[in-house]
Amino acid sequence: MTKEEFIAIYRKTNKQFNIVGIAFLTSFAGITFIAASILNFIKKHEVANWVRLVPATLLFGSLAFFAIMAWYLHYKAKKRNLTCSSCKKLLLGQLGNITIASGNCGNCGQPVFDK
Ligand SMILES: [Zn+2]
Numbered sequence: 001m002t003k004e005e006f007i008a009i010y011r012k013t014n015k016q017f018n019i020v021g022i023a024f025l026t027s028f029a030g031i032t033f034i035a036a037s038i039l040n041f042i043k044k045h046e047v048a049n050w051v052r053l054v055p056a057t058l059l060f061g062s063l064a065f066f067a068i069m070a071w072y073l074h075y076k077a078k079k080r081n082l083t084c085s086s087c088k089k090l091l092l093g094q095l096g097n098i099t100i101a102s103g104n105c106g107n108c109g110q111p112v113f114d115k
Contacts, residue, residue, distance in 0.1 A: 001081055001112075001113065001114060002113055002114055003100070003103065003113045006082070006091075006099070006100070006112065006113060007100055009077075009080045009081070009082055010082060010091070010092070010096045010100065013073065013076070013077045013080065013082060013092065014092070014093075014096070016073055016076075017070075017073055017092070020066065020069050020070065020073060023066075024066045024069075027062060028062055028063075028066075031058050031059060031062045032059070034055075034058060035054075035055035035056075035058050035059055036055075038051070038054055038055045038058075039055050042055075074090065077090055077092055078090060082096070084099075084105035084107060084108060084110065084112055085110075085112070086105060086108050086110035087105060087107050087108040087110070089105065089106075089107040089108070091105065091106065091107075091112065094106065095107055099112050
């Protein structure tokens, strides 16, 4: 792939990671708040047993969802060839910056772009 192609894919992927990261932080804060409210309610009221599982389910469910999203973005980045052809390292984040600046893999130093 050429440098221009790499930069376009790198930017697109970085943007998606940022969106998922921000969505995770905001929704996790919201879910934590909801879970805490439910826990507070459970302490003060008699509730069915399944209600006691709701806060933990919400927290673990959201963690699992975002873990899958992060895994999926990694998978997409690999599919888009955002990897070093020599060492197969995923060239995202700091490694991607080094690759764009130097033209070489930030992990093994081999050239990444087609001439
Ligand atoms: Zn490499």
